[in-house]
Amino acid sequence: MAAERILDAAAALFGERGFAAVSVRDVALRAGVKKASVFYYFGSKAELFERVLDRYYEAHARALEAVARGPGDAHERLHRLLDGYLDFMEDSERWVRLVQSELGAGSAHLPRIARGLELLYERVRAVLDGLVPEQGPLAARHFFVSFAGIVNAYPTYAPALGDIFHGDPLAAHARRERREHVHFVADALLHALLERERGRGAGPARSRG
Amino acid sequence: MAAERILDAAAALFGERGFAAVSVRDVALRAGVKKASVFYYFGSKAELFERVLDRYYEAHARALEAVARGPGDAHERLHRLLDGYLDFMEDSERWVRLVQSELGAGSAHLPRIARGLELLYERVRAVLDGLVPEQGPLAARHFFVSFAGIVNAYPTYAPALGDIFHGDPLAAHARRERREHVHFVADALLHALLERERGRGAGPARSRG
DNA sequence: TCCCAAGTTGACCGAGCGGTCAAATTAACT
DNA sequence: AGTTAATTTGACCGCTCGGTCAACTTGGGA
Numbered sequence: 389m390a391a392e393r394i395l396d397a398a399a400a401l402f403g404e405r406g407f408a409a410v411s412v413r414d415v416a417l418r419a420g421v422k423k424a425s426v427f428y429y430f431g432s433k434a435e436l437f438e439r440v441l442d443r444y445y446e447a448h449a450r451a452l453e454a455v456a457r458g459p460g461d462a463h464e465r466l467h468r469l470l471d472g473y474l475d476f477m478e479d480s481e482r483w484v485r486l487v488q489s490e491l492g493a494g495s496a497h498l499p500r501i502a503r504g505l506e507l508l509y510e511r512v513r514a515v516l517d518g519l520v521p522e523q524g525p526l527a528a529r530h531f532f533v534s535f536a537g538i539v540n541a542y543p544t545y546a547p548a549l550g551d552i553f554h555g556d557p558l559a560a561h562a563r564r565e566r567r568e569h570v571h572f573v574a575d576a577l578l579h580a581l582l583e584r585e586r587g588r589g590a591g592p593a594r595s596r597g
Numbered sequence: 598m599a600a601e602r603i604l605d606a607a608a609a610l611f612g613e614r615g616f617a618a619v620s621v622r623d624v625a626l627r628a629g630v631k632k633a634s635v636f637y638y639f640g641s642k643a644e645l646f647e648r649v650l651d652r653y654y655e656a657h658a659r660a661l662e663a664v665a666r667g668p669g670d671a672h673e674r675l676h677r678l679l680d681g682y683l684d685f686m687e688d689s690e691r692w693v694r695l696v697q698s699e700l701g702a703g704s705a706h707l708p709r710i711a712r713g714l715e716l717l718y719e720r721v722r723a724v725l726d727g728l729v730p731e732q733g734p735l736a737a738r739h740f741f742v743s744f745a746g747i748v749n750a751y752p753t754y755a756p757a758l759g760d761i762f763h764g765d766p767l768a769a770h771a772r773r774e775r776r777e778h779v780h781f782v783a784d785a786l787l788h789a790l791l792e793r794e795r796g797r798g799a800g801p802a803r804s805r806g
Numbered sequence: 807t808c809c810c811a812a813g814t815t816g817a818c819c820g821a822g823c824g825g826t827c828a829a830a831t832t833a834a835c836t
Numbered sequence: 837a838g839t840t841a842a843t844t845t846g847a848c849c850g851c852t853c854g855g856t857c858a859a860c861t862t863g864g865g866a
Binding site for chain 2: 854
């Protein structure tokens with residue numbers, strides 16, 4: 389109960405400021421608890437952070453599980469996967485930013501993050517299976533990184549994009565527009581991959597390179 | 598001279614660990630200088646950080662300047678722009694991660710970063726001008742975010758991608774492969790935009806909405 | 807040679823950090 | 837009611853943090 393409140397407070401604060409900039413005192417204050425209780429339940433600041441990370445990735449995997457295993461062709465499944473990702477993100481973009489932040493700084497919690505990323509990679513790989521080669525620049529792992537980049541970039545950059553997007557990029561209508569953009573990109577990539585499949589060597593408009 | 602060495606040390610350290618996790622003592626030690634000298638030249642840790650950020654964005658803008666203003670159609674110019682970005686990134690991916698890290702945490706230096714992003718946005722907007730609508734999900738700003746996401750995601754996630762990419766994602770041959778992937782994505786998107794231009798309403802494979 | 811400004815430094819400050827611990831409080835069971 | 841274990845807390849620890857400052861060194865111009 390107190391442990392839960394501490395986890396929630398830690399989640400919020402780490403998400404807002406990153407690991408290094410949050411003190412255990414901050415967490416305790418936000419949780420309505422004394423600092424010593426945090427150590428009683430979680431042992432150290434680092435362990436608290438890892439518990440929070442685990443909770444995030446478990447929720448993330450759970451959110452994508454149902455959505456990615458369903459029926460349909462690659463098109464439908466990819467769009468469902470991206471929608472699942474976008475839905476989840478709206479509830480927890482603090483986490484997207486947190487992970488981004490920890491990856492940016494040479495985090496000591498990297499292995500934990502790597503394990504979480506692998507879960508997400510599996511989903512993307514499953515959807516693209518058969519459509520893309522195993523190796524080379526069109527391998528599923530590259531598209532995984534690109535999709536993650538496209539989807540995560542928006543909430544990550546949002547606080548700095550107010551001038552470019554006129555208004556709050558995180559407002560409901562702006563989010564809807566962004567979602568349409570992501571779907572356009574996914575369509576374009578699938579289209580290019582299918583054309584490549586159809587006529588090997590005469591791929592999509594690779595005029596030079 | 599000492600100021601230069603301090604800036605270099607600060608750049609390296611902030612890039613490795615992020616703002617909050619670096620102390621002025623660390624910077625002074627790396628620069629071969631006593632801590633008080635750092636304050637003599639830069640006044641405060643925050644000012645030092647902003648000087649470092651400014652130096653980064655100036656270099657970035659300079660690197661893209663020549664490359665983006667050249668001749669050629671949208672195809673050529675976009676590819677040159679992406680190559681310029683990728684080239685610059687190889688020299689300074691610490692910075693990509695640093696900015697990512699500061700955006701993730703609710704950085705106090707956000708305005709500085711926003712200004713830097715606007716410089717880059719201008720380049721992308723110039724290249725896509727005429728190809729994309731002013732508003733909506735295909736506006737240049739959305740492609741700017743997507744391109745930035747695709748390009749930045751790779752070095753950002755790299756330290757956590759060792760298992761998925763077998764081997765170091767930052768090795769020369771892996772980078773070359775990634776570059777090919779980025780070009781494929783750019784081609785696919787340009788292709789989709791041109792098809793849309795050609796036959797309005799019968800866009801690229803938007804099988805469902 | 808003297809002078810003065812620019813640069814450099816060691817000593818120091820108050821504050822906040824992560825973490826410990828023994829004592830007090832509460833909850834649960836007999 | 838009495839016992840015991842789980843929980844909560846305030847006081848405290850050693851340490852590092854960002855920042856200050858007076859004193860010292862250095863280097864160039866008159």
